Amino acid sequence: MTIEPVNTEPVPLAVAGLSASYGVVPALRDVSITLHSGEIVTLIGANGAGKSTLIKAICGLVRPSAGNVRLFGEDVTGLSPDRLVRKGLSVVPEGRRLFSEMTMRENLELGAFARSDRAAVGRDFERVIDLFPELRERLATPAGAFSGGQQQMIAVARALMSAPRVLLLDEPTIGLAPAVVDRIADIITRIARTGVNVLLVEQNAETALSVADRAYILEAGAITAEDRAITLAESPEVQRAYLGI
Ligand SMILES: Nc1ncnc2c1ncn2[C@@H]1O[C@H](COP(=O)(O)OP(=O)(O)OP(=O)(O)O)[C@@H](O)[C@H]1O
Ligand SMILES: [Mg+2]
Structure with missing residues (x-):
């Protein structure tokens, strides 16, 4: 009989059985996802699938009706975003949410508030x-004066200023030109190489599957598939539904 070594390293992020609704309308149904150490994981879903609701439920902005969220083994379900930042979780929210009147430098400094x-x-x-x-020379420029792609980069930079160990990104490539999408994808890969565990939520399946190690598919609030990103990218159903092939 062999005894398996016990892996005592805590899992960076584990979401188990998470459900949430807006009033009586369910938005998440029994969602479980895991982010292992060193991984880039993507969650792909169409418009309205529940991607942002999942991000908000993880970071304490939407109250789950069931399930839990663990960060490095600790139950953090329902903790407020600022408490989570102090525990190493940072979010690049949908729509970036920069302070457009404030300079780029001030936006970045806010990321380090804790x-x-x-x-x-x-x-x-x-x-x-x-x-x-490309942004270094413009630290004194108001965030609102940057292009969409540059604003997305500033939002990522601000999230990194809290020195996160887990980074959640909600559709960072939406609305950006292909060259800028590639640039953001490259940045995500480089961030992951520095030891940050990344959960990338995207409608853009092509980009997301190309940068991620593992992927989940979210449909109408429920996980319907989970596999290595490369395997899902080759699946005929995924190609038909998400890759336009
Ligand atoms: N504040 C809210 N009040 C009521 N319903 C909401 C609210 N926010 C989202 N919903 C609904 O919950 C469902 C999931 O929305 P969610 O924003 O999580 O989707 P999403 O996958 O992020 O979509 P998108 O790709 O458009 O950002 C949708 O049916 C949406 O209409
Ligand atoms: Mg969304």
Whole structure:
């Protein structure tokens, strides 16, 4: 008889049996997803599938009616976004939600609101800006003056300023030109290589499946498929429904 070694490393993010509704209308039904260490996981779903509701239920903006959320093994179900930030979870929300009158630098500094180690924040600021060299010269420009793609980069940069260990991105490529989509995809890959665990929620299945290790499909609030991203990208049903093939 062999004894399997016990893997004691806590799972970065585990969502189990999560349900949520708006009034009487169910939006999530028994959703379970896991983000293992070092993974980029994507959740693909059409308009209205419940993607943003899942993000909001994870980060405490929508109250689940059932199920739980664990962050590195700790039950964090229903904790507010600012408590979650302090525990290492950061979100790039749908529609970016930048403060458009404030400068890019001020938006990034807001991302570090929960941190008190100014020296470490300063070092992270330089590291984060290095990911977006095209923006470095414009730190004093109001966020609203940037292009859509640049604003998305600023939103990602702001989320990184909290030094997250788990990063949730809600449709970061929507509405962007193909070259900018590729740039965002490349940035997500580079972020993951620095040890950040990434959950990427997307309608753009082609991009999402190309950057992710593993993928889930969300339909009408329920997970209907789960597999390696490369396997789902080759599945005829996924190709028909999500890849326009
Ligand atoms: N605040 C709300 N009040 C009532 N119903 C809502 C609310 N927000 C979302 N819904 C409904 O819940 C369902 C899931 O919406 P959700 O925004 O999570 O979808 P989504 O997958 O993020 O869609 P999209 O790709 O358009 O962003 C939809 O039917 C939507 O109309
Ligand atoms: Mg959404």
